[in-house]
Amino acid sequence: xxxxxxxxxxxxxxxxxxxxxxxxxxxxxxxxxxxxxxxxxxxxxxxxxxxxxxxxxxxxxxxxxxxxxxxxxxxxxxxxxxxxxxxxxxxxxxxxxxxxxxxxxxxxxxxxxxxxxxxxxxxxxxxxxxxxxxxxxxxxxxxxxxxxxxxxxxxxxxxxxxxxxxxxxxxxxxxxxxxxxxxxxxxxxxxxxxxxxxxxxxxxxxxxxxxxxxxxxxxxxxxxxxxxxxxxxxxxxxxxxxxxxxxxxxxxxxxxxxxxxxxxxxxxxxxxxxxxxxxxxxxxxxxxxxxxxxxxxxxxxxxxxxxxxxxxxxxx
Numbered sequence: 001x002x003x004x005x006x007x008x009x010x011x012x013x014x015x016x017x018x019x020x021x022x023x024x025x026x027x028x029x030x031x032x033x034x035x036x037x038x039x040x041x042x043x044x045x046x047x048x049x050x051x052x053x054x055x056x057x058x059x060x061x062x063x064x065x066x067x068x069x070x071x072x073x074x075x076x077x078x079x080x081x082x083x084x085x086x087x088x089x090x091x092x093x094x095x096x097x098x099x100x101x102x103x104x105x106x107x108x109x110x111x112x113x114x115x116x117x118x119x120x121x122x123x124x125x126x127x128x129x130x131x132x133x134x135x136x137x138x139x140x141x142x143x144x145x146x147x148x149x150x151x152x153x154x155x156x157x158x159x160x161x162x163x164x165x166x167x168x169x170x171x172x173x174x175x176x177x178x179x180x181x182x183x184x185x186x187x188x189x190x191x192x193x194x195x196x197x198x199x200x201x202x203x204x205x206x207x208x209x210x211x212x213x214x215x216x217x218x219x220x221x222x223x224x225x226x227x228x229x230x231x232x233x234x235x236x237x238x239x240x241x242x243x244x245x246x247x248x249x250x251x252x253x254x255x256x257x258x259x260x261x262x263x264x265x266x267x268x269x270x271x272x273x274x275x276x277x278x279x280x281x282x283x284x285x286x287x288x289x290x291x292x293x294x295x296x297x298x299x300x301x302x303x304x305x306x307x308x309x310x311x312x313x314x315x316x
Contacts, residue, residue, distance in 0.1 A: 027094060027110040029081075030119040030207075031198075034144045036085050039078040040096055040108065049098030049105045054079050059091040059111075073099075088114050088150075120152060120198040122209035127194050129214040133184040136194055140175050152198045156181055159193040159211070190216045 024047070027040045038054065054071040057063055071079035085092060091113050098106040112118075124139040136156055156167040169181050186192065193213040197206050249255045 024106040025108040036082045122197040125196045138179045157195040
């Protein structure tokens with residue numbers, strides 16, 4: 001019974017606020033740098049409040065409207081509710097009042113179901129153009145509230161001429177600090193533009209960041225590539241110089257001299273003989289023929305004879 005009465009009271013409060021409020025402003029909620037930001041825009045620009053006050057309540061609780069301290073009598077057109085809205089799956093009722101002095105000029109109300117109504121603004125990023133690639137640095141806050149760690153996909157969109165490429169690097173749910181992504185395989189003398197944004201499975205509409213562009217210089221090469229090319233040219237020059245010197249020395253007769261060998265040595269080498277064998281054969285052929293000594297009978301002399309003066313063998 002009490003639950004039924006509470007539900008009726010909540011419905012009556014919503015209907016009362018909706019009837020009381022006029023359609024004079026548009027209220028939106030977005031995740032800006034991982035902060036829950038409620039912003040509003042007046043439809044009738046002739047009405048200009050001097051200050052605003054924003055209040056809210058959680059529909060599942062029986063609580064009165066709460067005033068956000070940093071959004072009371074504020075002159076800004078947005079309010080940070082990160083510290084107040086800690087629950088993702090809650091229905092929040094927002095009431096905005098615009099004043100001029102003590103006079104209420106506008107009153108707007110809106111219901112927010114965060115998983116469906118939250119829009120995700122693109123993160124801050126920088127691009128740095130190198131000789132062979134582009135570094136895209138996406139800036140994440142140093143601390144992200146656990147309640148604001150939505151299931152988001154980061155998209156880095158590369159545009160060159162009429163070609164659009166989408167890079168989808170994997171990021172952690174609790175990503176903090178800076179994240180750097182490298183875009184390579186670029187064409188010289190081409191204008192490249194980069195846009196970064198988030199994609200949510202619950203949201204069809206995406207908010208893309210403004211393009212940041214850089215012009216690739218023609219024939220832009222890295223210092224290492226230039227050094228390698230110079231080194232290759234120097235090496236080829238030295239090789240050509242050495243070959244030219246060898247050819248010149250050979251033609252002038254300083255190297256690779258041709259020695260005319262004797263015909264006999266050439267024939268022997270052709271038959272497979274060694275140079276030593278050919279030399280021995282030729283040397284033997286050049287020696288004079290000496291007649292062999294005929295065997296003769298030698299006299300045996302007495303031991304008292306002086307054999308040094310006597311002829312041992314008779315003359316032939």
